[in-house]
């Protein structure tokens with residue numbers, strides 16, 4: 578398979594602690610300059626300590642990498658795959674230095690973050706800039722291209738839909754047909770949501786993209802089961818100061834309302850997360866499921882895509898698609914839902930950094 582002009586693929590992720598001593602320095606990395614209170618940090622630290630100081634995210638990425646390398650080999654795509662994190666080892670800067678030492682000339686980047694917003698897109702692009710400009714061959718040791726957003730790629734939505742079907746099937750039969758599909762994603766400040774996406778689209782891309790995926794998944798589920806389950810989008814993992822508005826409702830608050838209004842069963846669908854991050858194993862599996870238990874709601878949490886073969890193959894599809902684009906060839910771009918495939922290079926002003934708009938970022942249009 579022709580992957581020219583690329584000679585490397587780079588997986589970029591968030592990173593997480595792996596032992597108790599890592600937790601505080603990890604949290605300091607994440608929150609440097611972000612104005613998160615001491616109390617919130619201690620609270621989030623407790624979530625990590627509850628799991629032995631080890632986030633699931635790095636192991637998830639290791640198994641994703643294994644599956645990805647096997648998929649590429651099996652399909653005759655000969656390209657080395659690297660891995661670097663924004664907030665914990667292996668750090669992006671070290672990986673970029675290694676790639677340069679290995680003679681990489683042009684790398685395609687896949688991030689473990691599917692949607693538009695400053696936190697889920699531009700911040701990754703800023704960190705790529707920082708890593709590349711710290712490399713020995715700076716300012717441009719090699720060219721970096723971020724693969725397009727994949728939240729609406731069928732290789733992402735199909736595993737989610739299957740996971741919802743499996744979760745429904747696992748609910749007691751007497752409440753299964755009335756179960757509500759509660760799609761959950763990471764809350765962000767409303768100002769970050771309002772400015773997400775390209776300025777020309779008027780903002781709100783983060784929320785709109787999630788609603789689009791939720792509708793696609795709910796429709797697939799209805800087609801399979803013959804039951805039109807009600808669905809909605811809620812949020813988890815709010816932080817920041819209480820005076821700053823973040824996207825609502827919080828999953829636990831909403832579960833209270835639903836139970837009070839007579840709902841008897843829910844499927845929690847962590848559509849904002851590509852694998853079982855701490856938000857999934859703590860905020861949903863620990864906290865939200867305890868809320869359901871207390872309220873007498875029958876509940877299941879749907880699996881995340883993780884290393885599902887279709888999600889792994891999405892990386893190969895996007896890599897080959899972009900390689901063809903860069904060679905000047907016509908390509909078909911897989912996408913479901915009503916928004917359609919997004920751009921290869923983020924438009925100017927997309928998902929702005931509202932704290933420091935002067936920070937440079939890679940992988941965007943220059944003008």
Ligand SMILES: CC1=C(CCC(=O)O)c2cc3nc(cc4[nH]c(cc5[nH]c(cc1n2)c(C)c5CCC(=O)O)c(CCC(=O)O)c4C)C(CCC(=O)O)=C3C
Pocket residue numbers: 591592593594604607608611613617618621632633634689690691694696697763764765766814815816817849853854855856
């Ligand atoms: C949109 C979004 C995603 C999804 C996109 C993506 O995947 O990137 C995401 C992912 C993640 N967030 C993570 C962890 C944390 N996020 C924090 C803080 C924050 N997240 C924010 C947003 C997001 N975060 C925001 C607006 C803040 C406030 C501070 C700021 O403006 O930057 C804090 C500080 C404590 C706190 O405030 O809660 C922690 C520890 C982990 C690792 C989990 C693990 O270990 O498995 C992952 C995958």
Ligand SMILES: [Fe+2]
Pocket residue numbers: 763
């Ligand atoms: Fe976060």
